[in-house]
Amino acid sequence: MSESVAPHARASEPTSRGAATARRISAAAVDLVIEHGYDATTVDMICAAAGVSQRTFFNHFPTKEASVIGVDGPRLDESRVRSFIAGTSPSILGDAIELIAQSVLAAAPDIDGMRRRMQAITSSPTLMQRQIDQFAVIERELAEIVQYRLARVSSPDEPEGDLQAQSRLTAHLLAGVMRYVAGAVMAGDRAAAGDAIIETRRQLAALLPKLAGG
């Protein structure tokens, strides 16, 4: 049936038959979106390119968008979370940015594939928006983690409700920062994502005292 199922990029997992076609579909989607743009790419086109029926497409991906950006957003790395909570650096926000960035990077086994996907995503505001939304999913998780760390630098008589509110607030703040980073990277302000993150930490360090009113 299928002539070949991509002879390259077979690094770690055996990946069941189903997952293989999912990757084939996703790859086709990314390619077509890069070539024609998101709106001009129909599901039928993707199916034809992947050698698959439309119904199979929707068995693997809930939406056309998902076939390009992926089904699941990034997850926070368990061990990195632990060291974040235990961290003593004065910049909680900076540490959190690092935590997120490292987790995302760690979850990307295929660098080249990720680069292409990024390229496809930047071609459409819709996709960029969804990508950002995906990041927001870890917000709740993040709020919980920040609360532990925040408790250590707070005065003991501060009510727990405040601490919880501040943690949630921090998580939303972080989402804003990540959004800024994403924007900076996509706008090409910085060559690599790593540079953008370092730069953002620097700006943040200079900015926060002003906002807080030093």
Added chain:
Amino acid sequence: MSESVAPHARASEPTSRGAATARRISAAAVDLVIEHGYDATTVDMICAAAGVSQRTFFNHFPTKEASVIGVDGPRLDESRVRSFIAGTSPSILGDAIELIAQSVLAAAPDIDGMRRRMQAITSSPTLMQRQIDQFAVIERELAEIVQYRLARVSSPDEPEGDLQAQSRLTAHLLAGVMRYVAGAVMAGDRAAAGDAIIETRRQLAALLPKLAGG
């Protein structure tokens, strides 16, 4: 044809014929979404309730979503922007929150209608997401405004590029804060939106020094 076009709530503008039907459609949409939920409400249902053809519906609203949340997001009030820039309060973030909140409130002539719309929006995660996206539109505008204010509390030898980056960052941060406020209001943590804003300012004042690393 239409039995009556809502005999109440005719306060200020004459509002051309076209705008009137747009309001009729939107009102029908909000009502139906509150009753059946967003997904279970079809465009055809809205059209029937508004006494309008489907084609007319899409002449007034680009999407089904727009008929519920509105076409345009909030705009910043001109005079309030001026006094924000001229402000001397130590909390820039706090002032900015106030600016946004007041602008949004000022743009809502019909309190009861807004309340109903809010109720409809909260019934669906999709709609909530779109509502938040709408807020993001003023981000660019906000970044420009913040830059003027930020320039006054920065050292004169700080490069302008940094100032610009920090302004943009602040705008994204603010988007995060507004998102938090929206979430708090919708979750019913606070009775009124005004309370939520005041409370958020308080939490922010306590939080920022910790994040900055005092």
Added chain:
DNA sequence: ACAAGAATTACAGTAACTGCACTTTTCTAT
């Protein structure tokens, strides 16, 4: 080899949205 189960498929249908050509209503100039 064969039965159980997963993967894929065709088919038919719903719902959002668009372009086009047409009718009706409203506004404006005389």
Added chain:
DNA sequence: ATAGAAAAGTGCAGTTACTGTAATTCTTGT
């Protein structure tokens, strides 16, 4: 007041994303 222009509304046909159902083709353990 009335004609003519402009705006608002409509019907229809078509595209595209997405879903349910039931039949069909692999894949795999024994």
